[in-house]
Amino acid sequence: MKRSSVALLALAAILSAAALVRLSQQELAGGSAYPAYSSLRADPDGGKLLFDALSRLPGIAVERNFLPLDGLEQRGAAILLLGTDPAGLNSSEGVIRAIESLAKAGNRVVIAFRYREQDGELRLPRLAQAWDVQVGTDKRADPFFFRESKGWTALESVRGKILVMERAFGAGAILLAAESDPFANDSVLAGRETASVSHAIGDYRRVVFDESHLGIEESGSVVGLARRFHLMGFAAGLALCALLFLWKNLPAFPPPAPARAAARSGMTAQAGLTTLLRRHIPPGDLAATCWHAWLETNRNTVTPGHAARAAEILRQPAAPAETLSRLAALLRSKGEL
Numbered sequence: 001m002k003r004s005s006v007a008l009l010a011l012a013a014i015l016s017a018a019a020l021v022r023l024s025q026q027e028l029a030g031g032s033a034y035p036a037y038s039s040l041r042a043d044p045d046g047g048k049l050l051f052d053a054l055s056r057l058p059g060i061a062v063e064r065n066f067l068p069l070d071g072l073e074q075r076g077a078a079i080l081l082l083g084t085d086p087a088g089l090n091s092s093e094g095v096i097r098a099i100e101s102l103a104k105a106g107n108r109v110v111i112a113f114r115y116r117e118q119d120g121e122l123r124l125p126r127l128a129q130a131w132d133v134q135v136g137t138d139k140r141a142d143p144f145f146f147r148e149s150k151g152w153t154a155l156e157s158v159r160g161k162i163l164v165m166e167r168a169f170g171a172g173a174i175l176l177a178a179e180s181d182p183f184a185n186d187s188v189l190a191g192r193e194t195a196s197v198s199h200a201i202g203d204y205r206r207v208v209f210d211e212s213h214l215g216i217e218e219s220g221s222v223v224g225l226a227r228r229f230h231l232m233g234f235a236a237g238l239a240l241c242a243l244l245f246l247w248k249n250l251p252a253f254p255p256p257a258p259a260r261a262a263a264r265s266g267m268t269a270q271a272g273l274t275t276l277l278r279r280h281i282p283p284g285d286l287a288a289t290c291w292h293a294w295l296e297t298n299r300n301t302v303t304p305g306h307a308a309r310a311a312e313i314l315r316q317p318a319a320p321a322e323t324l325s326r327l328a329a330l331l332r333s334k335g336e337l
Contacts, residue, residue: 037083066218104170112180115144287323
């Protein structure tokens with residue numbers, strides 16, 4: 001492979017990688033690569049503005065959690081689970097037990113749900129069995145809401161629909177919000193739900209934004225990091241380019257046998273001329289052929305007497321070398337031989 005081709009291929013790979021990295025940086029900077037209501041997302045559907053705002057308040061410690069909830073060891077903190085899928089929470093009994101354990105340990109666990117119309121009518125039997133939570137759905141305003149539930153205190157209601165309710169668990173409490181919009185960036189920026197957000201966090205001086213329930217978990221490996229930032233396709237593209245480059249440049253296995261040099265006859269120019277003459281001129285005509293070829297270009301230098309004598313010499317039977325020798329002597333002589 002030519003060096004120019006290798007250079008062009010390498011340049012194309014570098015430009016492609018730079019473009020993909022630039023695109024990934026733009027997506028990560030805007031947060032579109034993260035789930036809705038993630039504290040890493042900076043667009044209107046994210047929760048980064050609330051995270052940054054709380055971080056600037058004196059005396060408030062704010063952090064993110066990427067570990068599973070059953071491995072979270074917090075005491076006296078407000079733990080926010082924003083954008084929680086109701087059906088997903090209902091399907092995981094382990095997560096329900098982990099949330100209850102965190103509340104009993106003295107934390108305030110805030111679960112803000114994210115209901116989508118395509119989810120249809122919801123039934124949450126696990127939540128009803130574990131916490132006596134009764135939910136309802138409606139195609140009109142406030143499509144997801146809570147019904148009167150044993151042990152729960154309604155904090156916000158609209159047209160008979162409970163949107164926020166709370167219940168004590170051990171030394172802490174669990175707060176359920178039917179919507180996550182009050183915690184979103186656009187709501188925080190507009191200041192529409194400041195009171196609701198403030199009441200949800202309460203007097204806790206430590207706030208934890210949980211990301212694990214959104215699928216952003218710490219795996220402790222490069223592969224896990226790539227999965228978190230949705231870079232597996234980019235890594236696969238780089239691997240494919242590397243394989244194609246190696247396939248193009250690596251020698252064949254086993255390596256081909258070296259080409260043998262072409263055999264040379266070793267014939268000199270004189271031998272070649274001799275062979276050519278033997279193939280085309282009979283031995284008896286060799287001296288005459290040479291004389292006539294020489295005479296065509298040197299006729300003016302030969303006298304009529306020498307020409308007649310040369311014709312006589314050519315008629316005499318003799319070897320070609322002897323005849324040519326006699327002709328050469330004739331031409332060197334000044335008179336008749």
